[in-house]
Ligand SMILES: [Zn+2]
C-alpha cells in the first residue's frame with residue numbers, strides 16, 4: 001500500500017438504498033475494466049475502487065444478490081448487484097486480499113482518482129481510450145498498485 005494515499009473511511013450505496021456499505025480503511029484508486037462481463041453487467045466499462053477485504057462492511061443487504069459467471073477470467077468471482085434498482089455494486093474475487101466496489105456507488109467526495117485501464121482487448125468499438133493513464137490488454141498483474149490486482 002505504500003504508493004496509495006490514505007483516504008478517509010468511505011460509504012456507498014446502490015440507487016435505491018437496498019445495498020449499503022462502509023469502508024473502514026483506505027480506498028484504493030479506480031480501475032476501468034473493459035472486459036466483456038463488466039460491459040454486459042454494467043452497461044459500459046466498469047469503474048471499480050477497492051479496499052482490503054476486512055475493511056469492507058456491508059451494512060444493508062436487503063436487495064443484494066450475488067451472481068457468478070464462468071466468463072470472468074479471474075476464478076471464483078462473485079458479482080454483487082441490487083435486485084431492486086439493478087446497480088452493479090460489488091466484484092468479489094473470493095480468497096483475494098482485496099474486494100472491489102463500483103466507484104459510482106461511493107458517496108462523494110471520494111478522495112480517489114483513476115489508476116488505469118484493464119482488459120482493453122475486450123473493449124467495445126464505440127469509444128476510444130484517449131487518456132494517458134496506464135492500460136493493459138488483460139489484467140494489470142498488480143502494476144497499478146503495490147499489491148496483486150486483476
Ligand atoms: Zn438498489
Ligand SMILES: [Zn+2]
Pocket residue numbers: 033034035036037038039046119
Ligand atoms: Zn471486468
